[in-house]
Amino acid sequence: MKALLLAVGLGLITVLQAQDPPASGEDMTAMSGKWYLKAMITDQETSQKKPELVTPMILTVLEGGNLKAETTLLINGQCKEVELILEKTSEPNKYMAYGGNRVVYIKPTEVKDHYILYCEGEIQGKQVQMAKLVGRDPESNEEALENFQEFLRDKGFNQEIFFPKQSDTCPPGTDQEPEA
Template structure:
């Protein structure tokens, strides 16, 4: 009987593994470089007209304190404003947190050309969630999109709410920032 249960359990694990690619926990050094926001979805209170607003690329770099740092130039009426935020290494591999104590899980898709960043926080009786598919280039990858859509659904978000923001190059970061 135990052998039957073990065989069935291992068979189930192999089927579950075949349903989608294995996501790999990201380490800080592996994330360094320029990234583009390809897709994002969340239940944060963001006005509908801003959900598809163009987004500039961002950079993850090691700062002078050897901490991973998120860098993005934001478009404002007065021009491009640089935004920087250190990401501290969290309690588990692939988990980072901001100085606001927002924990962000980042996992690579196979090949490490795409990653999914996921944020979830409970506020009162509401669970706030947001995630994005980030890519090292603007090239299309249907497999990465499919994986992101499935991951979003597994976290309770709707596939129909996924935004595909166009790239914005007006506030592009210099290559060495």
């Protein structure tokens, strides 16, 4: 379950780095704020369950351009708090996480404030590819979804797209556990 939580959280974090970084001296806080996971897909099934619901990711820009993201996922009736750090690289739109075990590429869609996160790396000893569609608001956007589906076809994905439920908070009556 930890691997899935980390994978989902990683994809959420990277969305804001998809924007061109501000020029030197500009305010980098424009990348901070709420982002919503709208759709996701992976090329392999894992033993982990998909989240029953996700809260918006809160992104904070750290010194040096790295990002800290915080979100909560409801899995098996338990809310799991996820906090991740994404390290920027020297290549535009490429980021590293988990000690270099995961690479994340960010692709803006043709729709304002919507991005595709493409992740490659190892989960549970397998090489896995994932893609996620994220946006600034929780509403679905058909044009952004069409961009996402076109990207998936180009990458050879043929699995079913998962659309997580959104919530601003963990539902009452669920246990909340921090995830390291």
